[in-house]
Amino acid sequence: MTSNNGRDYIVIKALEDGVQVIGLTRGTDTRFHHSEKLDQGEIMVAQFTEHTSAVKVRGKALIQSSYGEIRNDE
Ligand code: TRP
Numbered sequence: 001m002t003s004n005n006g007r008d009y010i011v012i013k014a015l016e017d018g019v020q021v022i023g024l025t026r027g028t029d030t031r032f033h034h035s036e037k038l039d040q041g042e043i044m045v046a047q048f049t050e051h052t053s054a055v056k057v058r059g060k061a062l063i064q065s066s067y068g069e070i071r072n073d074e
Contacts, residue, residue, distance in 0.1 A: 007047040008048055009065075010046055010047075010048075011043060011044070011045050011063070011065075012038065012046070012061050013042070013061060013062040013063075013064075014039060014043075015062060015073055016060040018039065019059035019061050020036070020057070020058040021035070021036045021055060022034070022035045022055065022057075023046075023051075024053060024055065024056065025051060025052070026052060026053035027053075030054070032056075033051065033052070034052075038061075060072060060073035
């Protein structure tokens with residue numbers, strides 16, 4: 001695998017239309033800073049960065065990371 005600059009990637013695949021991927025800020029203040037809408041079958045590949053400490057996924061999706069795979073439609 002090529003370098004990912006020390007940052008973990010996660011993959012989010014939408015299992016329905018209108019799935020929201022929301023980035024939350026790193027630091028003392030935890031707030032939404034970005035929201036991305038995915039339609040069914042669309043995939044987002046994202047990293048945790050200096051600006052993004054957490055990701056909230058709203059809607060049915062398949063999420064893959066180095067910790068494994070999780071679906072939130074069960
Ligand atoms: N500019 C943001 C950042 O560097 C972009 C980003 C990275 C992002 N990972 C994300 C946005 C996850 C939403 C979800 O942090």
